[in-house]
Amino acid sequence: MRGGHPYLVLIAAASTLVSPLCCHNVRSEDTRTQFNGSAVDFDSFREQFHRTYAVNGEAFNRRRLHFQDATKRHAYLNAFSTAPQSAKYGVNRFSDLSQQEFRDLYLRASADGASLFSGQKTEGLPDTFDWRDKAVVAPVQNQEACGSCWAFSVVGATQSVHAIGGSQLELLSVQQVLDCSFRNNGCSGGSTVQALNWLTKTRVKLVPQSDYPYKAKTGICHFFSQSHGGVAVKNFTAHDFSGQEEAMMGHLVERGPLAAIVDAVSWQDYLGGIIQHHCSSQWSNHAVLLVGYNTVGDIPYWIVQNSWGTTWGNEGYVYIKIGGNLCGIADSVAAVFL
Incomplete structure (x- = not known):
C-alpha cells in the first residue's frame, strides 16, 4: 500500500500517556470526553450502546481504558480535519475495543x-x-x-x-x-x-x-x-x-x-x-x-x-x-x- 502516514506510531505513543496501572481506580466520571458534540462519560457510553459488563469488574476496567485511549485518538485525528467537509472522528460502538480487538473482529x-x-x-x-x-x-x-x-x-x-x-x-x-x-x-x-x-x-x-x-x-x-x-x-x-x-x-x-x-x-x-x-x-x-x-x-x-x-x-x-x-x-x- 502507498502513501503511509505516522498515524499508528503517534496513536501508540498517545496511548501510553495513561498507564494502565494508574487507571483502575479512576472514577468513570473523571473520564469525560466529547461524545459527538455533548459531554458524556463512560457510563453514558455504556448506556447508549447497551454494554452490560459489571461496574468495577475486570471487563469494566479494561473497556474503560480502551475508551480512554479512543478519546485520545479522536483528538489526534480531528486535529487534521479542519475543513467543513472533512472527516470527523468520535465515540461510536467500537470505542471500547482495543485497536487489536477491532482488527481481529472486523478487519479480516x-x-x-x-x-x-x-x-x-x-x-x-x-x-x-x-x-x-x-x-x-x-x-x-x-x-x-x-x-x-x-x-x-x-x-x-x-x-x-x-x-x-x-x-x-x-x-x-x-x-x-x-x-x-x-x-x-x-x-x-x-x-x-x-x-x-x-x-x-x-x-x-x-x-x-x-x-x-x-x-x-x-x-x-x-x-x-x-x-x-x-x-x-x-x-x-x-x-x-x-x-x-x-x-x-x-x-x-x-x-x-x-x-x-x-x-x-x-x-x-x-x-x-x-x-x-x-x-x-x-x-x-x-x-x-x-x-x-x-x-x-x-x-x-x-x-x-x-x-x-x-x-x-x-x-x-x-x-x-x-x-x-x-x-x-x-x-x-x-x-x-x-
Missing part, C-alpha cells in the same frame, strides 16, 4: 496481488455518478462480529451487476460464500479475489439470502441443485489503479459497483465526512463496495458502502478523497461479469 480481508491497470481512461465522465440513483445497490448490511467483509463485498457487487442487467434487485446469500468458498476462512477472513475465483471456476449459483440466511458465523456449506434459482458469476477482473483513479472512475461507470480492498484501521473512530488524511497503515485489511463518486465540490470523493450497519459513518457509507490512493482504495479493485 486479505489482498491478492492485482495487475496494474493498463487500459485507457474513459473520456467524458459525468462530474458525479452514484449507482444508488439507478436503484441497483442493496441496503447497507451488518456483518456483526464476523470477519466476513470480503464476502459482503463480492455479493454486493454481484447482486448490483445482476440488477444492472435488468433483473430485480435481490439480496443474495453472503452466508453461502462464507460457508462454501473453500480457499477462504469464513469469519476468520478471506480474499475477494479467491471468492470470485471460486465462483467462476465452480459455476456455483449464489442463491437468494432468504434461502440461505446470514448467521454471522461460519457454518457447513449447503449445496443446491443446478435447477435452483440463483446468480452465477461468469468472470471478473482485478486491477491495481494506483495513480489512475480517473480511470477507476470510468471502470465504475462502465462495469458497475466494484469490490475493493482497503486499509480501514482508522475507520474504528469514523463518524462521517470525507477522509483526507491518516488512512494508511501499509496494510490492506478490509473489503468494501465502491458505488459512486462526486467531483463537484472542493474535495472530490469516492462513495463507499461498508458492512457495519447504518449507524456507522454516513448511514453506513464512508467518503474517501479521490487522489493519492487514500486508504489504499485503488490497490485491488474487482469488477464482476455475469
Whole structure:
C-alpha cells in the first residue's frame, strides 16, 4: 500500500500517556470526553450502546481504558480535519475495543496481488455518478462480529451487476460464500479475489439470502441443485489503479459497483465526512463496495458502502478523497461479469 502516514506510531505513543496501572481506580466520571458534540462519560457510553459488563469488574476496567485511549485518538485525528467537509472522528460502538480487538473482529480481508491497470481512461465522465440513483445497490448490511467483509463485498457487487442487467434487485446469500468458498476462512477472513475465483471456476449459483440466511458465523456449506434459482458469476477482473483513479472512475461507470480492498484501521473512530488524511497503515485489511463518486465540490470523493450497519459513518457509507490512493482504495479493485 502507498502513501503511509505516522498515524499508528503517534496513536501508540498517545496511548501510553495513561498507564494502565494508574487507571483502575479512576472514577468513570473523571473520564469525560466529547461524545459527538455533548459531554458524556463512560457510563453514558455504556448506556447508549447497551454494554452490560459489571461496574468495577475486570471487563469494566479494561473497556474503560480502551475508551480512554479512543478519546485520545479522536483528538489526534480531528486535529487534521479542519475543513467543513472533512472527516470527523468520535465515540461510536467500537470505542471500547482495543485497536487489536477491532482488527481481529472486523478487519479480516486479505489482498491478492492485482495487475496494474493498463487500459485507457474513459473520456467524458459525468462530474458525479452514484449507482444508488439507478436503484441497483442493496441496503447497507451488518456483518456483526464476523470477519466476513470480503464476502459482503463480492455479493454486493454481484447482486448490483445482476440488477444492472435488468433483473430485480435481490439480496443474495453472503452466508453461502462464507460457508462454501473453500480457499477462504469464513469469519476468520478471506480474499475477494479467491471468492470470485471460486465462483467462476465452480459455476456455483449464489442463491437468494432468504434461502440461505446470514448467521454471522461460519457454518457447513449447503449445496443446491443446478435447477435452483440463483446468480452465477461468469468472470471478473482485478486491477491495481494506483495513480489512475480517473480511470477507476470510468471502470465504475462502465462495469458497475466494484469490490475493493482497503486499509480501514482508522475507520474504528469514523463518524462521517470525507477522509483526507491518516488512512494508511501499509496494510490492506478490509473489503468494501465502491458505488459512486462526486467531483463537484472542493474535495472530490469516492462513495463507499461498508458492512457495519447504518449507524456507522454516513448511514453506513464512508467518503474517501479521490487522489493519492487514500486508504489504499485503488490497490485491488474487482469488477464482476455475469
